[in-house]
Amino acid sequence: MPDPTVNRRPGRGPRAAEAIFDTTLRHLAERGYARLTIEAVAQESGVNKTTIYRWWPSKPALLRAALIHARVLDIDIPDTGSLRGDLIALTEQITRLLTDGRTEPVARAMTAGTGLPDDELAALTRDFFADRFSREQPVFIRAAARGELPADTDPMLLLDLIAGAVWMRVLLRREPVPPDFARDVVDAVLPR
Amino acid sequence: MPDPTVNRRPGRGPRAAEAIFDTTLRHLAERGYARLTIEAVAQESGVNKTTIYRWWPSKPALLRAALIHARVLDIDIPDTGSLRGDLIALTEQITRLLTDGRTEPVARAMTAGTGLPDDELAALTRDFFADRFSREQPVFIRAAARGELPADTDPMLLLDLIAGAVWMRVLLRREPVPPDFARDVVDAVLPR
Structure with a gap:
């Protein structure tokens, strides 16, 4: 159990959590999972390794928390007033995460999982x-309330198409992303 | 220059090419790029390493040939008579490549590129x-000839959406692929 006397953000870990998460993701990207160690993360984050173990008792637990809670991987759930506007904003954020020099190597390492059982x-x-999917639900709930979402639309399929297209174009096909890519992707998948 | 007296399939490499490609991809998946060696590939394929070097003078050249020419990664370009039918058949083949135990680790290793500059x-x-994209062109040329392809349709965008959705669902989201997934993906992106 975490020590309740430690000053912390509830449910998110110790005060140094953000630094710990950033170091964890950077080490994952630079060294791969096999050479990621809690000791090195602690040292570089300026905390004692027992602080990390108190919150995340294993390497997979630490990495899981970093992937889910690190601010650098965060997305703002848009609320533009239309499903089309919201999906375009989401697509632009996914594109940014897969092209930014700090986050692209993390996405690649996560896909690869080299060294992970x-x-x-x-x-x-x-x-x-x-x-991610649960955080994106409000976009679809609001769209349904506005009558923009046909009853047979599968939100997960829409998101797989959208996020998958960015993933393909950027990380796999290695082609440049045209300026209107987000708009084109969304217009290709939204019911017309 | 390759020795012209060596019996070979023109442009594809020596007679043992298929065994060499298979071993190359298996070693890539099992060991990662950094520990892939031409020596080990030659030994396990039953050829002299000079045979490999004669055709593919470096590790990247060998891996490139294996990825592009190995039969195990091949796709049949469908000709079902309709764009919808062809795209569903393509989607099913992509799904197979990303779920089959022999090819899924290759796809993962290629995405990761761990150890590659x-x-x-x-x-x-x-x-x-x-x-891949150039091999898939006949599907779109035939669709255009049948009048099935609106002038403003971007074949690369269609394929990014389709292949990306499979990639997201199978390798990233790790959710099962429903039986009608290929059909649903294609119906979501084809102009109606």
Whole structure:
């Protein structure tokens, strides 16, 4: 159990959590999972390793928390007044995460999972994307309330198409992202 | 220059090319790029390493040839008589490549590129997907000839959406692929 006398943000970890998460993701990107160690993360984050172990008792637990809670991987859930506007804003944020020099290597390392036992990698990526998906729900709830979402629309399929297109274009095809890419992607998948 | 007296399939490499490609991809998946060696590939494929060097003078050249020419990563370009039918067949093949136990680890290793200098990885993935894209062109040429393809349709965007959705669902989100996934993906992106 965490020590209740430690000053902290509830549920998010110790005060140094942000520094710990940033170091964890940077080490993951630079060294790969196999050479990621709680000791090195603690040292570089300026905390005692027992502080990390108190909150996250294992390397997978620490990485999971960093992927889900690090501000650098955060997305703002848009509320532009239309489903189209919200999805374009989401697509632009996904594009930024997959092209920014700080976050692109993290996305690549997470996909690869090199050095992770396959079941741990599966659990990590599943948890990460399930958390994203649940955070994106308000976009679809508001769209349904506005009557913009046909009853047979599958939000997960829409998001797989949108996020997948960015992933393909940027990380796999390695082609440049045209200025109107977000708009074109969204217009291709929204019911007309 | 390759020795012209060696019996070979023109342009594809020596007679043992298929075994060499298979071993290359398996070693990539099992060991990662950094520990992939031409020596080990030669030994396990039953050829002399000079045979490999004669055709592919470097590790990136060998891996590039394996990714582009290995039968295990091949796709049949469908010709079902409709754009919808062709795209569903393509989507099913992409799903198979990303779920089959022999090819899924290759796809993952290629995405990750762990151990590859970033410019070599970029060149490899760019070449691989450019080759795929050029092979898929007949689907769109035939669709245009049948009048099925609106003039403003971007085939690369369609393929990014389709392949990206499979990639997201299978390798990233780690959710099961429903039986009608290929059909649903294609119906979501085809102009109605």
